Amino acid sequence: MKAVVAGASGGIGQPLSLLLKACPLVDKLALYDVVNTPGVTADLSHISSIAQIEGYLPADDGLKKALTGADIVVIPAGIPRKPGMTRDDLFKINAGIVKGLIEGVAEHCPDAFILVISNPVNSTVPIAAEVLKKAGKFNPKKLFGVTTLDVVRAETFVQSITGEKDPAKTVIPVIGGHSGETIVPLFSLAKPAVKIPEDKLDALTNRVQFGGDEVVKAKDGAGSATLSMAYAGYRFAEKVMKAAKGESGIIEPTFMYMPGVPGGEEIAKETGCEYFSVPVELGKDGAQKAHNPIKDISEYEKKLLQACYDGLKGNITKGVEFVANPP
Ligand code: NAI
Numbered sequence: 001m002k003a004v005v006a007g008a009s010g011g012i013g014q015p016l017s018l019l020l021k022a023c024p025l026v027d028k029l030a031l032y033d034v035v036n037t038p039g040v041t042a043d044l045s046h047i048s049s050i051a052q053i054e055g056y057l058p059a060d061d062g063l064k065k066a067l068t069g070a071d072i073v074v075i076p077a078g079i080p081r082k083p084g085m086t087r088d089d090l091f092k093i094n095a096g097i098v099k100g101l102i103e104g105v106a107e108h109c110p111d112a113f114i115l116v117i118s119n120p121v122n123s124t125v126p127i128a129a130e131v132l133k134k135a136g137k138f139n140p141k142k143l144f145g146v147t148t149l150d151v152v153r154a155e156t157f158v159q160s161i162t163g164e165k166d167p168a169k170t171v172i173p174v175i176g177g178h179s180g181e182t183i184v185p186l187f188s189l190a191k192p193a194v195k196i197p198e199d200k201l202d203a204l205t206n207r208v209q210f211g212g213d214e215v216v217k218a219k220d221g222a223g224s225a226t227l228s229m230a231y232a233g234y235r236f237a238e239k240v241m242k243a244a245k246g247e248s249g250i251i252e253p254t255f256m257y258m259p260g261v262p263g264g265e266e267i268a269k270e271t272g273c274e275y276f277s278v279p280v281e282l283g284k285d286g287a288q289k290a291h292n293p294i295k296d297i298s299e300y301e302k303k304l305l306q307a308c309y310d311g312l313k314g315n316i317t318k319g320v321e322f323v324a325n326p327p
Pocket of ligand 1 (some may be wrong): 033097
């Protein structure tokens with residue numbers, strides 16, 4: 001298993017690369033960034049784990065060398081938010097970064113699993129899909145927008161109500177997109193079931209939707225979530241790799257092109273959004289089945305979904321347009 005981190009020298013990239021370097025599923029790890037990869041690579045190379053590590057800068061065909069032979073490419077490249085910014089404010093810069101990296105993936109490792117972390121995920125995943133389509137290399141089952149941090153936050157924040165010692169034991173589907181009101185946590189479908197007092201539901205939901213702002217504010221201009229995101233990105237990457245190696249029964253919410261995933265066509269029709277995050281069953285070749293939880297959700301959650309659709313549709317169109325009519 002060869003893993004690549006593109007944006008490896010950044011706030012997310014470094015701890016994510018550390019976790020992948022320590023992961024026994026990874027045989028080869030290639031780090032790519034426009035700055036500082038030699039230092040990060042030298043540092044991580046002293047860790048006595050299985051993964052052989054290589055680091056590349058853009059010079060001397062660095063991107064090509066990093067991507068060639070890759071089985072999984074994780075992309076946390078791009079600028080993060082500062083206080084007062086929304087994820088959509090990042091579009092101008094990050095759209096071009098993601099486009100360039102995906103062009104490289106299309107050319108050098110089109111069969112790899114692609115995990116997009118760069119924000120705004122609601123638009124960067126459609127950008128990635130359009131670039132791959134243009135190159136005739138789009139496999140919708142292998143392109144994932146990483147929304148795991150929303151799931152991790154839901155698990156963590158609900159603990160104040162459940163009192164469960166290990167928060168990760170409460171499974172909470174989070175669907176929709178990955179920004180503000182497009183994030184829809186489904187506490188009514190928590191497993192094991194969770195009883196949230198009505199007067200606490202608004203605050204809890206809002207904290208999952210806007211939890212990223214807490215970190216942006218606390219970092220006071222120094223960026224957004226990096227360590228919790230590296231944890232979340234690793235957790236998702238590990239699941240994709242375990243499924244690729246044949247482990248069955250792995251289901252995780254992720255933002256995908258629904259018409260291209262078995263079971264997803266119906267979700268795209270019902271939501272009016274071609275890209276949507278739902279719990280997806282992972283297999284050897286990527287997404288095997290998109291699960292549709294919408295029919296089982298509460299009236300409260302149905303209202304949240306309406307607000308989600310409005311915001312998400314615009315974000316998706318913006319991404320598609322960016323590739324169709326480059327600025
Ligand atoms: P950062 O600024 O610390 O790191 C970004 C890295 O990307 C830098 O090392 C930079 O040199 C590199 N980079 C820039 N252009 C590149 C290119 N063309 N090729 C390769 N590398 C390039 O930012 P941070 O905090 O690591 O965040 C990265 C991205 O992840 C941001 O867009 C942020 O909004 C997003 N993010 C996503 C989350 C999610 O849940 N999906 C959560 C938190 C952040």
